[in-house]
Amino acid sequence: xxxxxxxxxxxxxKLVTGEVTAVEVLEAVYDRIDAVDGTINAYxxxxxxxxxxxAEQADRDLSEGRVKPLTGIPVAIKDILxxxxxxxxxxxxxxxxxxxxxxxxxxxxMKEAGAVLVGKTNMDExxxxxxxxxxxxxxxxxxxxxxxxxxxxxxxSAAAVNANECIAAVGSDxxxxxxxxxxxCGVVGLKPTYGRVSRYGxxxxxxxxxxxxxxxKDVEDAAVMMNVLAGHxxxxxxxxxxxxxxYRENLSRGIExxxxxxxxxxxxxxxxPEIKAAVDGxxxxxxxxxAECRDISLPxxxxxxxxxxxxxxxxxxxNLARYDGVRYGFRxxxxxxxxxxxxxxxxxxFGAEVKRRIMIGTYSLSAGYYDAYYKKASxxxxxxxxxxxxxxxxxxxxxTPTTPTPxxxxxxxxxxxxxxxxTDIFTLSINLAGVPALSLxxxxxxxxxxxxxxxxxxxxxEDKLIQxxxxxxxxxxxxxxxxxx
Amino acid sequence: MEYEPIIGLEVHAQLxxxxxxxxxxxxxxxxxxxxxxxxxxxxxxxxxxxxxxxxVEYAIKMALATHCRINRVNSFARKNxxxxxxxxxxxxxxxAEPLAEKGHIDIEYDGTRKTIGITRIHMEEDAGKSIHxxxxxxxxxxxxxxxxxxxxxxxxxxxxxxxxGAAYLRRLHEILVYLEICDGNMEEGSFRCDANVSVRPRGTxxxxxxxxxxxxxxxxxxxxALDYEIERQIDCLESGETVIQETRxxxxxxxxxxxxxxxxxxxxYRYFPEPDLVPVMxxxxxxxxVKRGLPELPLEKRDRFVREYGIPSYDAxxxxxxxxxxxxxxxxxxxxxxxxxxxxxxxxxxxxSVKEEKIEVEKIPVSPxxxxxxxxxxxxxxxxxxxxxxxxxAMWQTGKSPRVIIEEKGLAQIDDTGAVDxxxxxxxxxxxxxxxxYQAGKEKLFGFFVGQVMKRTQGKANPxxxxxxxxxxxxxx
Numbered sequence: 001x002x003x004x005x006x007x008x009x010x011x012x013x014k015l016v017t018g019e020v021t022a023v024e025v026l027e028a029v030y031d032r033i034d035a036v037d038g039t040i041n042a043y044x045x046x047x048x049x050x051x052x053x054x055a056e057q058a059d060r061d062l063s064e065g066r067v068k069p070l071t072g073i074p075v076a077i078k079d080i081l082x083x084x085x086x087x088x089x090x091x092x093x094x095x096x097x098x099x100x101x102x103x104x105x106x107x108x109x110m111k112e113a114g115a116v117l118v119g120k121t122n123m124d125e126x127x128x129x130x131x132x133x134x135x136x137x138x139x140x141x142x143x144x145x146x147x148x149x150x151x152x153x154x155x156x157s158a159a160a161v162n163a164n165e166c167i168a169a170v171g172s173d174x175x176x177x178x179x180x181x182x183x184x185c186g187v188v189g190l191k192p193t194y195g196r197v198s199r200y201g202x203x204x205x206x207x208x209x210x211x212x213x214x215x216x217k218d219v220e221d222a223a224v225m226m227n228v229l230a231g232h233x234x235x236x237x238x239x240x241x242x243x244x245x246x247y248r249e250n251l252s253r254g255i256e257x258x259x260x261x262x263x264x265x266x267x268x269x270x271x272x273p274e275i276k277a278a279v280d281g282x283x284x285x286x287x288x289x290x291a292e293c294r295d296i297s298l299p300x301x302x303x304x305x306x307x308x309x310x311x312x313x314x315x316x317x318x319n320l321a322r323y324d325g326v327r328y329g330f331r332x333x334x335x336x337x338x339x340x341x342x343x344x345x346x347x348x349x350f351g352a353e354v355k356r357r358i359m360i361g362t363y364s365l366s367a368g369y370y371d372a373y374y375k376k377a378s379x380x381x382x383x384x385x386x387x388x389x390x391x392x393x394x395x396x397x398x399x400t401p402t403t404p405t406p407x408x409x410x411x412x413x414x415x416x417x418x419x420x421x422x423t424d425i426f427t428l429s430i431n432l433a434g435v436p437a438l439s440l441x442x443x444x445x446x447x448x449x450x451x452x453x454x455x456x457x458x459x460x461x462e463d464k465l466i467q468x469x470x471x472x473x474x475x476x477x478x479x480x481x482x483x484x485x
Numbered sequence: 486m487e488y489e490p491i492i493g494l495e496v497h498a499q500l501x502x503x504x505x506x507x508x509x510x511x512x513x514x515x516x517x518x519x520x521x522x523x524x525x526x527x528x529x530x531x532x533x534x535x536x537x538x539x540x541v542e543y544a545i546k547m548a549l550a551t552h553c554r555i556n557r558v559n560s561f562a563r564k565n566x567x568x569x570x571x572x573x574x575x576x577x578x579x580x581a582e583p584l585a586e587k588g589h590i591d592i593e594y595d596g597t598r599k600t601i602g603i604t605r606i607h608m609e610e611d612a613g614k615s616i617h618x619x620x621x622x623x624x625x626x627x628x629x630x631x632x633x634x635x636x637x638x639x640x641x642x643x644x645x646x647x648x649x650g651a652a653y654l655r656r657l658h659e660i661l662v663y664l665e666i667c668d669g670n671m672e673e674g675s676f677r678c679d680a681n682v683s684v685r686p687r688g689t690x691x692x693x694x695x696x697x698x699x700x701x702x703x704x705x706x707x708x709x710a711l712d713y714e715i716e717r718q719i720d721c722l723e724s725g726e727t728v729i730q731e732t733r734x735x736x737x738x739x740x741x742x743x744x745x746x747x748x749x750x751x752x753x754y755r756y757f758p759e760p761d762l763v764p765v766m767x768x769x770x771x772x773x774x775v776k777r778g779l780p781e782l783p784l785e786k787r788d789r790f791v792r793e794y795g796i797p798s799y800d801a802x803x804x805x806x807x808x809x810x811x812x813x814x815x816x817x818x819x820x821x822x823x824x825x826x827x828x829x830x831x832x833x834x835x836x837x838s839v840k841e842e843k844i845e846v847e848k849i850p851v852s853p854x855x856x857x858x859x860x861x862x863x864x865x866x867x868x869x870x871x872x873x874x875x876x877x878x879a880m881w882q883t884g885k886s887p888r889v890i891i892e893e894k895g896l897a898q899i900d901d902t903g904a905v906d907x908x909x910x911x912x913x914x915x916x917x918x919x920x921x922x923y924q925a926g927k928e929k930l931f932g933f934f935v936g937q938v939m940k941r942t943q944g945k946a947n948p949x950x951x952x953x954x955x956x957x958x959x960x961x962x
Binding site for chain 1: 524527528529530531532533534535536563565567569572573574575626753755756757760761762763
């Protein structure tokens with residue numbers, strides 16, 4: 001097994017024992033990128049210079065006994081996180097040449113934990129998409145089938161983890177953007193509780209929904225990454241000063257005696273039968289581990305897509321107003337007036353999906369429409385959150401499919417926004433409620449595509465999520481298949 | 486037909502905090518363009534605001550001073566519009582849930598008092614400054630001011646004349662400066678005012694269509710702009726036209742208002758709750774702490790001065806124009822126990838010198854205790870009131886105490902009867918003609934003899950003693 005195929009905890013052990021060096025691991029990762037990324041297109045930018053410096057520093061630290069949680073671990077960063085001195089595009093022409101003057105808090109935390117930042121991964125433009133097809137830098141291809149999408153918007157991070165172009169990756173999730181690509185690429189993806197991880201330096205799509213989280217090769221790696229990412233940040237007023245446990249502690253505790261809620265609204269007509277079967281397999285495994293699975297209802301589930309597609313575009317229309325070509329980023333030449341310059345810059349700098357959402361959001365916030373749309377959606381959102389609060393009174397976790405179908409073909413839904421929006425039907429509600437959720441590989445389709453199961457916990461119970469996921473992961477009779485690349 | 490104007494005012498006051506409202510940048514005025522900036526106030530991708538608590542504290546001060554109801558839970562909202570000096574494309578302000586509502590202040594105009602309602606007070610960030618080249622194609626943007634904290638104070642439409650409007654503004658200005666939360670500098674834009682004005686036939690109830698006036702950067706300009714706009718609206722109605730709802734700019738040079746944008750072009754700011762900030766929670770403890778630290782406000786001080794010191798209300802008005810001057814007066818009044826004399830000196834020589842040398846009250850070189858000592862020297866007859874002016878000037882120049890100056894310059898009054906007696910004799914001998922005329926009945930010459938005695942003693946002779954001796958001598962002759 002070559003070094004780039006290892007997990008975070010494996011690499012860590014080999015580095016600490018001196019079996020390998022951080023530079024060797026990094027070389028293996030960059031060799032792999034050289035070999036496959038021309039096809040996969042997981043990365044927008046590589047950070048070779050800084051990465052080798054960090055790897056060399058890691059080797060010095062290791063030789064002197066200074067070991068931190070991510071010392072020498074090559075991590076890929078979704079290109080939505082601000083990195084000082086390193087181009088940060090957010091998948092958009094608007095920021096094609098934008099070099100930020102500061103690091104996001106999570107970047108600083110990873111650097112302080114010794115991580116080696118490999119590069120910036122591809123994504124849907126401004127995280128608006130479920131397929132990576134809206135990226136200005138070209139679609140990322142699914143490692144299992146190059147004609148299929150990797151999911152989105154953290155498609156680059158998910159593909160890079162599965163294709164072993166990194167050891168672990170970081171993404172962001174506004175309506176499923178970590179979990180859906182994790183399911184489509186056969187990796188573990190965790191969306192933390194809103195407020196658990198700092199958003200400072202995360203380029204905003206929808207501020208009340210965005211959250212940073214890890215994409216990893218197994219559950220233990222997710223725990224290791226969460227130990228570094230989670231925690232209060234004074235620079236983010238919405239981050240919460242809630243104590244951070246050691247997420248690795250509960251990895252082998254099992255779920256005996258737990259109650260697992262199975263919401264009937266998530267097993268709808270039209271769900272792919274193979275996914276249904278795979279999730280049923282997980283339910284059987286959970287029961288075999290001594291947990292009780294219980295039919296529950298999340299009655300406002302049917303409003304999730306509508307609520308999400310009012311709130312997220314509304315916030316986005318405001319968050320993306322700063323891209324006006326005046327201070328940084330793309331600007332068209334010409335335009336006789338200020339208004340012309342704005343119009344031309346924003347028309348050429350943004351792609352179609354971003355413009356669609358800006359228009360929807362601007363409309364729903366407009367005078368005379370605010371009450372009927374944004375305000376009403378906010379009220380329904382409170383009901384959706386209440387559904388989860390009610391359910392967690394009697395359940396330890398909730399279990400659903402992550403996606404209604406396996407990865408679809410490139411081009412299949414790109415011209416049908418409504419179909420595209422429905423691919424996130426099982427993940428949107430989690431962001432609206434602000435609760436944490438994790439997607440875990442749970443099987444394969446007959447076409448050999450990975451399928452994902454979603455576990456959901458109550459606010460700030462990432463530890464329970466990881467505990468349950470680790471139990472399922474170690475007991476699911478899942479054949480280890482290698483991706484197609 | 487007779488018309489009645491209806492006026493409401495919106496004031497933006499910059500708060501005197503060290504750092505900006507949502508980041509750590511300095512608020513200092515006059516720094517090199519774009520030097521007081523950071524990724525947060527520049528609106529870089531991914532940055533987030535963090536509320537400066539001192540801003541809330543200052544806003545609570547103003548809310549308490551204007552008798553507002555403070556909303557224990559209030560929140561920020563985004564006001565969306567595009568402009569190059571607004572880096573995020575939205576201003577973080579308060580909208581549906583402002584800091585404070587339903588207050589009032591008393592104004593004094595033409596000797597009568599009137600209560601003006603305060604609709605609301607809210608916190609927000611200032612925008613940057615666009616500097617348009619006079620004769621070129623370029624507009625420059627300076628973002629130093631971006632994120633400087635503001636409070637917006639919105640009045641009820643309670644004012645019925647431009648003079649009342651100006652009185653309201655002066656009172657608001659006075660309160661802000663008294664609270665030491667705003668420097669009140671209108672030229673630098675620390676205190677800015679917009680006006681809503683309409684007219685209606687006197688005796689009717691419904692308001693007319695209003696115009697919003699902008700760009701008035703002095704009290705005088707506010708009054709002039711309101712005068713002009715009221716006349717314009719009345720002319721409109723008189724000539725059978727209708728007043729349209731619009732925003733108008735005051736042109737201080739031309740002394741007219743121009744239409745800037747009509748109702749149709751009015752911005753739709755698409756306000757919605759700011760998701761990057763949590764609601765502001767204000768506890769009773771916090772309010773009580775702020776309340777304890779509040780100074781006495783100008784109008785209360787004015788009333789107290791009249792009551793406590795028995796000085797005329799005109800004097801009290803002048804003396805309470807600033808907190809520093811009022812404090813100065815109070816020390817002088819207490820040291821001397823002579824409030825009216827203290828008031829005369831402070832309003833007279835002290836303010837005249839302040840004005841002449843263009844210094845701030847805080848920097849007066851004569852301490853109030855020293856001035857008090859000097860007044861005591863007048864009262865106890867050590868120096869005459871006339872000599873005191875010289876002593877005061879010397880104190881102002883040298884900073885020395887009045888006793889030292891009197892001593893050094895030998896300015897003490899000559900009370901010694903023998904010494905005065907001798908001088909009086911000299912004067913009478915030196916002016917036999919005047920003496921003869923006086924004795925012939927020209928009694929007006931008494932003053933001449935007094936003057937001569939004062940001249941020979943360089944003004945130091947005690948005038949009472951001179952009078953007594955002179956009267957005695959003249960009757961003896």
